[in-house]
Amino acid sequence: MTKTMDAECLVIGCGFAGGIIARELAERGGRRVLLLEKRDHIGGNAYDCIDQAGVLIHRYGPHIFHSNSRRVYEYLSRFTAWRPYEHKVVCSVYGKYLPVPFNLNSLDLAFEAEKASRIEGKLTETYGRERKVPILELRRSADPELTELADYVYRNVFLYYTQKQWGTTPEETDPEVTARVPIFISRDDRYFQDRYQGIPAEGYTALFERLLDHPNIELRLKTDALDLLRIDGGRIFFDGKPFSGTVVYTGPADELLGCRFGRLPYRTLDFQFETYPETWFQTYGTVNYTVDEAYTRITEFKYLTGQKLNERTTIVKEFSRAYTGAPGETPYYAVNNPDSASQYEKYSSEASGLPDFYLLGRLAEYKYYNMDAIAEKALLLGDRLIAQGGIRK
Numbered sequence: 001m002t003k004t005m006d007a008e009c010l011v012i013g014c015g016f017a018g019g020i021i022a023r024e025l026a027e028r029g030g031r032r033v034l035l036l037e038k039r040d041h042i043g044g045n046a047y048d049c050i051d052q053a054g055v056l057i058h059r060y061g062p063h064i065f066h067s068n069s070r071r072v073y074e075y076l077s078r079f080t081a082w083r084p085y086e087h088k089v090v091c092s093v094y095g096k097y098l099p100v101p102f103n104l105n106s107l108d109l110a111f112e113a114e115k116a117s118r119i120e121g122k123l124t125e126t127y128g129r130e131r132k133v134p135i136l137e138l139r140r141s142a143d144p145e146l147t148e149l150a151d152y153v154y155r156n157v158f159l160y161y162t163q164k165q166w167g168t169t170p171e172e173t174d175p176e177v178t179a180r181v182p183i184f185i186s187r188d189d190r191y192f193q194d195r196y197q198g199i200p201a202e203g204y205t206a207l208f209e210r211l212l213d214h215p216n217i218e219l220r221l222k223t224d225a226l227d228l229l230r231i232d233g234g235r236i237f238f239d240g241k242p243f244s245g246t247v248v249y250t251g252p253a254d255e256l257l258g259c260r261f262g263r264l265p266y267r268t269l270d271f272q273f274e275t276y277p278e279t280w281f282q283t284y285g286t287v288n289y290t291v292d293e294a295y296t297r298i299t300e301f302k303y304l305t306g307q308k309l310n311e312r313t314t315i316v317k318e319f320s321r322a323y324t325g326a327p328g329e330t331p332y333y334a335v336n337n338p339d340s341a342s343q344y345e346k347y348s349s350e351a352s353g354l355p356d357f358y359l360l361g362r363l364a365e366y367k368y369y370n371m372d373a374i375a376e377k378a379l380l381l382g383d384r385l386i387a388q389g390g391i392r393k
């Protein structure tokens with residue numbers, strides 16, 4: 001087992017970013033890696049566990065793996081088999097369940113048949129079949145019936161949900177955020193169209209256990225790295241001594257530097273888990289509440305995990321609010337806008353001046369990354385560091 005004093009690399013945070021870069025440095029780079037995680041478990045926000053009722057839950061909200069990257073899929077497949085799963089989501093609109101992303105099937109449910117068919121023709125003619133159109137783009141359409149459709153989707157799918165999730169209207173929100181869930185001119189009801197989709201067959205935590213099972217990795221849980229790491233005059237000290245190895249930091253960029261340029265804005269979530277003595281609570285994996293309720297969505301885990309349990313099911317409701325940095329709160333979503341971009345730039349430029357120091361991950365890079373994007377970035381950073389440092393073994 002590696003001793004702290006012997007560590008050649010420090011990796012801070014044990015989500016997909018930290019877990020993968022630790023494995024890459026340990027395995028391909030042949031380096032001794034000390035991996036520090038402040039929570040009492042591995043996996044970052046992808047962590048899953050069995051709850052008191054025996055239901056496998058995702059502690060930090062529903063996580064569905066989807067990717068077009070063959071490299072990422074093959075890499076993760078070293079550490080897990082996959083349960084094939086294609087996520088389907090509906091939104092609850094005044095008693096009707098409409099597929100989300102809003103598509104041609106949603107159109108048929110929302111409008112009377114003749115009008116729906118006319119709108120379908122216009123959508124196909126204007127944008128093309130199987131095309132995805134962001135709501136803010138559809139709203140710019142000059143055709144009165146397409147404008148009517150855009151208004152309907154805007155009001156019933158995006159407006160209230162976005163206000164709950166971000167505290168802002170869709171116009172005030174980063175356009176890339178709402179473009180993640182476009183209008184889809186298709187009959188395909190799946191939430192994602194990626195080539196590779198699924199859930200780790202034995203769960204994310206089991207995937208991480210295998211990922212971290214390497215003799216060059218020492219993992220320390222319940223350890224806030226910022227209690228041990230000090231940055232002074234452009235030099236790095238760890239546990240009171242100068243540290244000259246590689247450091248990869250995957251926590252929030254502002255906390256790294258004592259929030260000296262002000263706290264970066266994030267959204268946090270409150271998760272409300274509820275268990276029912278029923279086999280199923282709802283008829284879809286996720287139902288989005290787009291016109292009512294204080295929570296954004298309800299997810300029922302058994303759809304995702306495939307766990308077979310009768311007369312027991314656990315759901316989670318997600319409530320979003322501004323992150324304040326209070327103890328016990330977790331930042332989940334970066335609030336990307338021009339002001340936060342220039343604030344983030346101050347943190348990243350300071351960190352980039354540190355020797356052999358790298359910011360990696362959704363929090364450290366202040367980006368709205370899915371798991372596969374983080375995995376890919378971690379693999380690319382591994383390529384770079386290993387090319388620089390040579391492969392020892």
Ligand code: FAD
Pocket residue numbers: 012013014015016017018036037038039043044045046060061062063064065066223224225226250251252269332333360361362363369370371372374
């Ligand atoms: P994290 O998973 O946040 O890991 C960072 C780790 O660093 C944490 O464990 C944290 O405790 C630790 N840390 C922070 N500071 C310190 C410190 N000072 N010392 C030690 N440790 C520290 N992506 C998908 O692809 N599909 C989905 O379905 C999906 N659903 C999501 C649902 C929700 C509700 C959320 C919030 C995200 C979802 N994501 C999804 C995104 C996914 O969670 C992220 O892409 C992924 O977790 C990012 O990995 P990471 O390692 O960058 O960050």
Ligand code: UDP
Pocket residue numbers: 091100157158159161162165173177178179180181288290
């Ligand atoms: N969105 C919405 N209504 C929906 C689904 C999504 O308004 O029914 C918007 C909302 O602004 C949300 C964004 O699209 O934050 C991205 O949704 P996604 O499902 O990708 O969010 P995540 O799963 O990452 O929370």
